[in-house]
Amino acid sequence: MSMSIPNKAQFDDEKLKEIYRTMWKIRFFDEKVDQFFARGMIHGTTHLAVGQEATAAGSGAVLKKTDWITATHRGHGQTIAKGTDVKPMMAELFGRQTGTNKGKGGSMHIAELEVGNLGANAIVGGGYAIAAGAALTSKMKKEGKVVLCYAGDGSTNEGSFHEALNLASIWDLPVVYFIENNLYGMSGSQKEMMRVDRISKRAGSYGIPGITINGNDVFEVMDATYEAVERARRGEGPTLIEALTYRWKGHSKSDAKKYRTKEEEQEWRSQRDPIKLAQERMIEAGIFTQEEADAIRDHAYQEIEEAVQFAEESPITEPSELYTDVYAE
Amino acid sequence: MREITYLEAVREALSEQMRENPDVFLMGEDIGVYGGAFGVTRGMIEEFGPERIRNTPISEAAISGTAVGAAMTGMRPVFELQFSDFITIALDNIINQAAKIRYMYGGKAKVPLVMRTPGGSGTGAAAQHSQSLENLTAHIPGLKVVQPATAYDAKGLLHAAIEDDNPVMFYEHKLCYKTKGDVPEGKYVIPLGVADIKREGTDITVVATGIMVHRALEAAGILAEKGISIEVVDPRTLVPLDKETIVQSVMKTGRAIVVTEAVKRSGFSAELAAVIAESESFDFLDHPIVRLAGKEVPIPYQPELEKRAVPQVEDIVAAAEEVMHNV
Numbered sequence: 267m268s269m270s271i272p273n274k275a276q277f278d279d280e281k282l283k284e285i286y287r288t289m290w291k292i293r294f295f296d297e298k299v300d301q302f303f304a305r306g307m308i309h310g311t312t313h314l315a316v317g318q319e320a321t322a323a324g325s326g327a328v329l330k331k332t333d334w335i336t337a338t339h340r341g342h343g344q345t346i347a348k349g350t351d352v353k354p355m356m357a358e359l360f361g362r363q364t365g366t367n368k369g370k371g372g373s374m375h376i377a378e379l380e381v382g383n384l385g386a387n388a389i390v391g392g393g394y395a396i397a398a399g400a401a402l403t404s405k406m407k408k409e410g411k412v413v414l415c416y417a418g419d420g421s422t423n424e425g426s427f428h429e430a431l432n433l434a435s436i437w438d439l440p441v442v443y444f445i446e447n448n449l450y451g452m453s454g455s456q457k458e459m460m461r462v463d464r465i466s467k468r469a470g471s472y473g474i475p476g477i478t479i480n481g482n483d484v485f486e487v488m489d490a491t492y493e494a495v496e497r498a499r500r501g502e503g504p505t506l507i508e509a510l511t512y513r514w515k516g517h518s519k520s521d522a523k524k525y526r527t528k529e530e531e532q533e534w535r536s537q538r539d540p541i542k543l544a545q546e547r548m549i550e551a552g553i554f555t556q557e558e559a560d561a562i563r564d565h566a567y568q569e570i571e572e573a574v575q576f577a578e579e580s581p582i583t584e585p586s587e588l589y590t591d592v593y594a595e
Numbered sequence: 596m597r598e599i600t601y602l603e604a605v606r607e608a609l610s611e612q613m614r615e616n617p618d619v620f621l622m623g624e625d626i627g628v629y630g631g632a633f634g635v636t637r638g639m640i641e642e643f644g645p646e647r648i649r650n651t652p653i654s655e656a657a658i659s660g661t662a663v664g665a666a667m668t669g670m671r672p673v674f675e676l677q678f679s680d681f682i683t684i685a686l687d688n689i690i691n692q693a694a695k696i697r698y699m700y701g702g703k704a705k706v707p708l709v710m711r712t713p714g715g716s717g718t719g720a721a722a723q724h725s726q727s728l729e730n731l732t733a734h735i736p737g738l739k740v741v742q743p744a745t746a747y748d749a750k751g752l753l754h755a756a757i758e759d760d761n762p763v764m765f766y767e768h769k770l771c772y773k774t775k776g777d778v779p780e781g782k783y784v785i786p787l788g789v790a791d792i793k794r795e796g797t798d799i800t801v802v803a804t805g806i807m808v809h810r811a812l813e814a815a816g817i818l819a820e821k822g823i824s825i826e827v828v829d830p831r832t833l834v835p836l837d838k839e840t841i842v843q844s845v846m847k848t849g850r851a852i853v854v855t856e857a858v859k860r861s862g863f864s865a866e867l868a869a870v871i872a873e874s875e876s877f878d879f880l881d882h883p884i885v886r887l888a889g890k891e892v893p894i895p896y897q898p899e900l901e902k903r904a905v906p907q908v909e910d911i912v913a914a915a916e917e918v919m920h921n922v
Contacts, residue, residue, distance in 0.1 A: 334668065336664075365701070366701070366703075367699060367700050367701035367703070368701030368702070369701070370698060370699060370700075370701045371699040371700060371701065375699040375700065377699075377700040377703060377704065378703070379667075379700075379703060379704055384664070384667060384668070384704075385696065385699070385700055385704070387692075389687060389691050389692070392660075392687065392688075392691065392692060394657075394660065395656060395657045395659070395660020395661050395663070395664065395688060396660050396661075396663050396664035396667070396688075396692065397664060398657065398660070398661045398664060399660060399661035399662060399663055399664020399665035399666070399667070399668070399672075400664040400665065400667065400668045401664070402661055402664070402665050402670070403664070403665045403668040403669050403670050404668070406620065406646065406647075406665075406670065407669065407670075413664075425656060426656050426657070426660065426687070429652075429654035429656045429657035429660075430656075430657045430660060430661070432652060432654065432657070433651065433652060433654060433657040433658075433661060436652065437649075587701075590702060591697050591698045591700075591701060591702035592697070592698055592736050592737055593697070593737065593739075593761050594697060594702075594705040594707075594760035594761050595760075
């Protein structure tokens with residue numbers, strides 16, 4: 267076992283390659299979804315995380331399968347990183363019986379409790395207290411599980427953020443609040459919507475550690491999340507991580523992006539592409555060659571193609587499903 | 596059988612469930628050594644400790660949301676809102692999360708939680724502590740809604756609510772807390788969705804909920820002396836609703852008065868009236884359905900005004916006489 271890039275989780279080179287591949291899977295999945303929406307093959311709406319692959323892949327990698335996440339409306343990447351197969355995910359977006367949620371949730375509600383995903387939440391800030399509750403179960407049942415709650419910068423202005431972080435703090439709950447700060451809550455920039463320059467400063471209100479990291483550096487994401495998760499697992503309570511990143515696409519499918527400049531977008535795409543940054547670092551460290559990196563990328567693409575085929579060949583959700591699952595028997 | 600209060604009956608069900616199942620725990624404001632705003636949980640922290648009687652900050656959104664997360668992952672949380680009016684702060688977690696998670700996830704999760712909260716007027720607590728908002732939750736698919744009127748029902752229904760695998764909204768009534776009734780010792784379960792005929796009669800069916808069950812029974816006593824025989828039907832649970840018992844009763848009596856404390860406009864009284872009107876019992880009606888419900892005003896502080904804002908015994912008596920004389 268070689269560890270060519272030192273990291274706190276002690277991941278070897280093979281594991282780093284896997285994380286690299288996860289980033290490509292996330293990008294290809296969301297790019298594919300983008301195309302399908304453009305062509306009218308998927309209906310409803312969707313929120314893409316292209317450009318934010320490192321936050322999901324890096325943080326998801328340090329969790330155990332038995333740990334929990336709560337995902338956001340921009341949650342495809344978080345879901346993939348936690349271990350849900352892309353086939354039922356794509357089938358869900360296509361509204362198929364084989365979807366993760368039998369086609370009844372769609373893009374914003376993908377859940378798979380078997381792999382520790384408590385589901386994506388389309389209410390901004392909706393995951394904060396739910397994550398605290400899952401952490402409370404872990405604490406009361408002494409399960410040793412940690413909950414990673416993904417959220418966006420805009421959601422930290424919700425009352426639920428304050429109530430849940432305070433509660434998680436006073437009860438020392440094993441939960442990590444992971445804020446993907448992509449600078450905009452829909453059209454509202456962080457500068458316009460809050461006076462603090464660092465969201466991590468808000469941790470001070472709850473007496474918990476707060477840290478701001480480069481969310482486009484997958485290794486930094488891994489290290490910061492690992493420390494927070496281990497702290498939670500030791501029973502020392504929550505941490506607030508603010509990971510700076512950028513969504514390349516609009517907020518949802520109908521976004522003209524008038525609130526930001528082309529130059530800004532171009533700068534993030536060309537200078538701070540999280541996949542490119544990881545690839546350069548891994549080639550430099552001798553983990554793989556360019557050819558090997560390309561092969562991993564192509565393999566990830568193939569996996570998404572297979573997911574599309576699976577979705578297209580799956581039966582649409584049965585009409586009788588309209589009435590099922592409203593109540594547990 | 597021994598008599599205990601409604602409040603003690605609620606506490607007994609909570610304690611019996613907690614002794615039986617380690618996954619059951621309580622959350623709420625001041626439910627620890629204080630014993631809860633109305634004293635329902637008094638003495639429980641001494642028996643079960645602070646890990647299971649979890650005193651929370653004043654954070655209804657966090658309490659309700661934490662309950663959702665805990666319920667999804669294997670616990671059976673019961674949380675208390677000090678006054679049912681405060682549900683507005685918790686509603687996102689109730690309406691958008693608890694009620695929908697199972698369906699949204701294609702049946703791959705369950706949310707077995709209970710929200711307990713006292714509703715209703717009559718204590719002089721004014722507009723923000725006296726409402727009857729149960730219809731906010733009865734409207735939402737995925738939730739069950741319980742509204743016990745008696746000590747016996749409170750205990751048996753709360754056992755059922757905690758053992759149910761769905762989110763259950765359990766509306767207690769402040770004025771019921773001190774009422775006494777025969778309550779068996781030990782656990783018994785009253786299934787959700789079964790109405791109770793609290794008094795049998797032949798002339799008019801009075802469908803009443805919550806505190807209005809007591810007022811309907813009192814009115815029935817007065818009306819009996821005037822030769823009018825009232826059947827009092829208590830649905831006990833709004834969701835699921837035992838339509839069959841209501842419809843059968845109306846087919847027998849041919850007359851129906853619906854009584855709720857909640858505001859008349861868009862209130863649950865409209866649902867109850869519609870159940871009768873849409874059913875086969877419609878053809879048996881000798882008189883239009885009468886609805887007695889809260890006036891379309893906030894609950895006022897001044898005692899006389901407060902009384903006038905919701906149906907009283909004399910209102911039910913008058914309505915019943917009117918219905919009979921109009922035949």
